[in-house]
Amino acid sequence: MRYLEIPQGTNMIDKYEYSHIRDLEEVVMPNSVERIDRHAFYNCRALKKVTLPGHLKQIEDGAFKNCHELYDIVVDASEGETRCIKNVINDMSHQICISVVHKDGMAKLVVPGYMYDYELDVCSKVFHEVPIGSGHAYQNCVGREEISYSEYDWLFFMAKNEEHINTVYELAMNRLMFPYKLEENDKRKYVAFLQENGDGFIRRMINENNQQALRLAGDYELFVEWAMDDYLSMASEQKKIETMAFLMEYRNKHFSQMDQEFSFDQEFEF
Numbered sequence: 522m523r524y525l526e527i528p529q530g531t532n533m534i535d536k537y538e539y540s541h542i543r544d545l546e547e548v549v550m551p552n553s554v555e556r557i558d559r560h561a562f563y564n565c566r567a568l569k570k571v572t573l574p575g576h577l578k579q580i581e582d583g584a585f586k587n588c589h590e591l592y593d594i595v596v597d598a599s600e601g602e603t604r605c606i607k608n609v610i611n612d613m614s615h616q617i618c619i620s621v622v623h624k625d626g627m628a629k630l631v632v633p634g635y636m637y638d639y640e641l642d643v644c645s646k647v648f649h650e651v652p653i654g655s656g657h658a659y660q661n662c663v664g665r666e667e668i669s670y671s672e673y674d675w676l677f678f679m680a681k682n683e684e685h686i687n688t689v690y691e692l693a694m695n696r697l698m699f700p701y702k703l704e705e706n707d708k709r710k711y712v713a714f715l716q717e718n719g720d721g722f723i724r725r726m727i728n729e730n731n732q733q734a735l736r737l738a739g740d741y742e743l744f745v746e747w748a749m750d751d752y753l754s755m756a757s758e759q760k761k762i763e764t765m766a767f768l769m770e771y772r773n774k775h776f777s778q779m780d781q782e783f784s785f786d787q788e789f790e791f
Contacts, residue, residue, distance in 0.1 A: 522542060522544060522545055523544055523545060523546045523547065523567075524545075524546065524547050524549075525539065525542075525545060525547070525548045525549070526548075526549045527548070527549065527550045527551055527554060528551070529551040529553055530551070530553050531550075531551065531553055531554055532553055532554065532555050532556070533554070533555065533556040533557075533558065534550075534554065534556070534557045534558060534561045535558050535561065536558040536559050536560050536561060536581070537560050537561065537563060538558070538561050539561060539562050539565065540560055540561065540562060540563040540564055540565065541563070541564045541565070542565050543564075543565070543566055543567060544567055545562075545565045545567060545568050546567050546568060546569050546570070547568075547569060547570040547571070547572075548562070548568065548570070548571045548572070549571075549572040550571075550572060550573055550574060551574070552574040552576070552597065553574075554573075554574055554577060555576075555577060555578045555579070556577070556578060556579045556580075556581075557577065557579070557580045557581065557584045558581050558584070559581035559582055559583045559584060560581075560583045560584065560586065561581075561584045561585075562584060562585050562588060563583060563584075563585075563586050563587060563588075564586070564587040564588075565585075565587075565588050566587065566588070566589065566590060567590055568585075568588045568590060568591050569590050569591060569592055569593060570591075570592070570593040570594075570595070571585070571591065571593070571594055571595070571609075572595040572596075572597070573594065573595070573596050573597070573605050573609070574596075574597050574605070575596050575597050575598035575599070575600060575601075575602040575603050575604070575605060575606075575621075576600055576602040576604070576605075577604065577605035577608075578604070579608070580605055580608035580609060582611070582612070583612060584608075584609070584612065585609060585612050585613070586612050588612075588613075589615060591613070591617065592616070592617055592618055593617075593618055593620065594606070594609060594610075594617055594618070594619045594620070595619075595620045595622065596619065596620070596621050596622065597622050598621050598622055598623050598624075599622060599623065599624045600624075601623075601624070603621060603663075603666075603667060603668055604665050604666060606619060606621070606663050606668070607663050607664065607665050610632065610660050610663060611660075614634055614635055614636060614656065615634040616631065616632065616633050616634040616656070616688065617631075617632050618630070618631050618632070618691070618695070619632060619663075620699075621668065621701070623701060626699075626701040626702075627699050627701060628668070628670065628699050628701035628702070629695040629696075629698065629699040630659075630668075630673060630695065630696075631688065631691045631692045631695055632656055632659045632660060632663075633654055633655050633656040633659060633680060633683075633684050633688050633692075634654060634656045635653060635654035635655070635656030635657045636653050636654065654683055654684065655676060655679040655680045655683045655684055658676055658679060659673065659676055659680075662676070670701065670702040670703070671702075671704065671707075674696065674703065674704065674707035674710075675707075677692065677693075677707070677710055677711065677714075680692055681714065686718065686721065687725060689714065690715075690718070690721075690722050690725060692711075693711040693712075693714050693715050694715070694722075694734055694737060696708075696711050697711050697712065697715075697737060697741075698733065698734075698737060712741055715738070715741060715743060716741065716742075716743060719738065719743035719744070719745070720745075720748060722734075722738065722743065723735065723738050723743060723744065723748075723752060724752070724755065726738065727752060727755050727756055727759075727761070727764055728755075728759070730759075730761050730763070730764055732763060732764065732767060735764065735767055735768075736767070739771050739775075744771060744772075744775070746772075746776040749768065749771075749772045749776060752768050753765060753768050753769065753772075756768060
């Protein structure tokens with residue numbers, strides 16, 4: 522069973538009810554669900570996406586424990602509640618992406634992963650947990666009643682210093698694509714980062730065949746004329762026809778070149 526839609530009218534998911542389903546990849550819950558008991562989805566190792574009602578009253582500890590592939594968490598916050606998010610992410614230390622659907626817009630927030638190290642306090646001779654990575658700080662932006670978007674955006678400086686650049690790409694990209702409660706000053710920071718790292722960002726999005734991200738790159742003028750043929754070569758080698766079409770369209774519209782090497786007349790070997 523790869524896809525599970527909990528029946529409408531269900532109020533509670535019992536402990537261990539869907540645990541150990543090794544091929545389960547996606548779960549969708551109706552607005553009627555108010556409680557998820559402990560270890561309800563424990564050890565669902567293939568689980569990648571969960572859709573939750575924002576007004577969930579209680580998610581017990583360990584509900585999603587050992588769901589290491591869980592990345593996409595979608596929360597219906599159309600009624601203004603996001604209390605369930607805090608309970609879900611408390612179980613997780615790996616990187617996740619939270620899509621929050623508000624009545625007046627949508628946010629897509631990447632929360633980086635983190636781990637703990639232990640430092641000895643010489644005076645008290647006690648070891649203290651010290652989080653490594655910005656993820657712990659990002660998790661703290663999510664309160665039990667609301668999400669602090671301003672604090673989330675303020676932490677971008679920490680992510681740039683502590684996270685892999687691919688994670689930082691995702692942070693910036695998703696905030697610009699879904700700019701819910703994004704202040705203009707913070708928007709400029711995200712744009713500046715992508716402009717400074719435009720070539721790497723574009724190459725990654727070509728590899729991922731992410732057309733939406735490439736259009737974002739076009740909107741913020743990340744493309745430079747001298748690199749276009751190289752980008753087209755990448756897309757051609759990987760047989761990504763739609764990406765090639767976008768790159769050619771962008772080049773023809775924004776850069777005037779007398780000698781253009783690529784066209785759809787060239788042969789592709791499939």
